[in-house]
Structure formats: structure tokens, C-alpha cells
Amino acid sequence: MADSAVHDIPSDYEPSLFGTYSKKIGMWLFLLSDSLTFGALLYAYSYGRISTAGWPTPFHSESILNATVMTAFLLTSSLTMVLAVRASVDRNAKAQTLWLLATMACGIGFIVLHGREWSNLISKGLSLPMFPAVPGHEAEAEFVNVSKTVPQFASTFFTLTGMHMLHVTLGVIYLGVVALRRKFIPILLALWLAAWLLTPAYSPFHYGAHVLLIAAIVITIILWLKPKVYDSSDVEVAGLYWHFVDLVWMFIFPLVYLMSAKIL
Amino acid sequence: MDTTQLALAERAAEQQRHHGKALFFWVWGALLVMTAIEVFLTYQNMQPVKMLTILMGLSLIKAALIIGYFMHLKYEVSRMKWLTMCSVVACLILMTIFFFPDAFRILYLGVK
Helix, strand or coil: CCHHHHHHCCCCCCCCCCCCCHHHHHHHHHHHHHHHHHHHHHHHHHHHHHHCCCCCCCECHHHHHHHHHHHHHHHHHHHHHHHHHHHHHCCCHHHHHHHHHHHHHHHHHHHHHHHHHHHHHHHHCCCCCCCCCCCCCCCCHHHHHHHHHCHHHHHHHHHHHHHHHHHHHHHHHHHHHHHHHHHHHHHHHHHHHHHHHHCCCCCHHHHHCHHHHHHHHHHHHHHHHCCCCCCHHHHHHHHHHHHHHHHHHHHHHHHHHHHHECCC | CCHHHHHHHHHHHHHHHCCCHHHHHHHHHHHHHHHHHHHHHHCCCCCHHHHHHHHHHHHHHHHHHHHHHHCCHHHCCHHHHHHHHHHHHHHHHHHHHHHHHHHHHHHHHCCC
């Protein structure tokens, strides 16, 4: 349907090969390259699983329930994101901002639950050598055993889920900028301070929180160099990124969590 | 944006206006139901290979729904659909060809 209309739009330049605007094509190209990054990480995890005898199944029902709620948060955030895009094309600025904020809330819910899951696993002894020991917590033999006998599990698990958590965090920041523009910078700085000061020094999130500070600096530079009001095309492009983050989780959840569930 | 880009963006927005919101709720419901099925299957004590096949099948359907409806690829021009999807699928097939036979080799023969 749309193919025939691609060349109808008058232009001083060549007609668009993909029949859409450049920003959207740019985001699609980025997402294709990013899908290969996640593809490589998922393949590395699967490779480790296939080639290692005695692959652990450490996820108890609480972890599976937690991951299921996280999945529901992400799926719901995708729904609120399409509603934000719809509000933007209908030029309903208030609804657009509200739906974007709802999407961010779901994303933050996902990050908090994921952080809780990580902290829980680390305190039980499923850890990486680079993570400091948790003082006052007796590591469980089951998890210490996993870290010693199959170190590939912790390495691939934390790399894969950490990379995804980073993408969700950056997605929330991206949506925050599109929804609130400059007003989001002080909010982001407050979130950074809260995440840095409220997490204990041995937590990986204590140092990971500095991602928010770096993002705040980058955003300040971008908004200072190119201040603008984001239109429906910007919301649609941000939505593409957000849905991609959801899409990747649809493979991580079954492959990492469900296939490694402890069935008693 | 120049006038061409604005016209293309406006046409994309016009395409979005044609879809009812109910469709998005149906897709969301389908995704939640498939997730619930996946969790249910986890506790059915199935053979790992059979379970992996079903879970990955469901994940591919979920991915297709997200890409097609939420990411709106279903409504893009066919050049966009084919070039984007074929390129990424080709790369993933290449990874599969190179990775998995080697993983099985290590499992059965051990690291030499």
C-alpha cells in the first residue's frame, strides 16, 4: 500500500529508499546492530550451557515469580508506549507526557525488581570475583558451589542481564528527556544521588549509579547544544528503542530464567 | 527537518491514526497470556529440548507481535520489512552455524 506512495513526496533529494523519515531509519539500523550484540550474548550463554555438564538450575519459585512480574512490567510499558505514540500523533501533549511517564514508571519498576533479584543472588553467594563480599551474610552452599564449579553461569548471567538492565535504564532516561526535556535533568541528578547514597558500598549498584550522572552530563550537553520541542516523530523513534528492550527480554526470560528454574 | 522529512513523518503519523487502540490491548493481552503459558510449562517436568523448542517458539511469536504491531513494522513499506528482518536473521543464522556444532563438540569430546 505504502510502497506506491514512497515516491509521491516532492523533494530536492533522492526519494527515501525505505519510505520513511531518516531518524526512524537511523534508529532501526541502530537496533539491528544492537540485536547482534544481544544475539552474541545470548549465544554465549547458550554455548556455555550446552558445552558445560552440570549446568546449574538455581532459580527458585520466588525468582521465577519475580522475573514474571518484571516481564509483566515490560509488556505493560510497551502498551503505554504505543499509547504515548498514539497521543503524540493525535497532538495530545498532556496524554503523551502522561503515557510516557507511565512507561518510565513501569521501566523503573522493572529495574528495581531486577536490582532486588541481583542483590538477593549476590547475598546468597552467586557472585563474580569483581563484586565485593557481602558483610554479615552467610553464603548458601548451593550458590557458592555454583560460583566455584560452573563460573560460566555467573559470568554469562550477570553480563547478559546487566547489559539488558543498562539498556532499560538508558531507555527510561531517553523517555524522560523526550517527556520532560530540561526539567528531567534535576530529577535525574536526584535519582543518581539517591541511588549512590542509599545503596551500600559493597553493592554493584553503588558504582553502577554513576551511569545516571554520566547520562545527566551527556543530556545537559545535548540539550544545551540543540534545545528543541520533541514532536511525534521523536516519540515514535523513542518508542522503537523501548519496544526493542522489551523484545530482547522476551528471549532472556525463558532462556535464562525458565530454563534454569529449580523444580522440586 | 526539511520539508521531505516532515512530509514523511506526517505520513507515518497518518498511518498510526488509522489503527484502533483496541488492537494494542489485544496484542498486550496475547503477550501476557503467552508469558503465563511459558511459566506454566516450566513446572511441567518436560524434557529440556522439548521445553526449549516450545519456549523459543512462543518467544518468536511474541517477538513477531512486538515488531509487527508495537514497532509498527507490519505497516512499513515492504523494502523496509524485508531488508531489516532478512539481514538480522541471516546474521543470527550464521552465529548458529558457527557456535553450536562447536559447543556440542566440547560437550562430547572434552576440551583438548
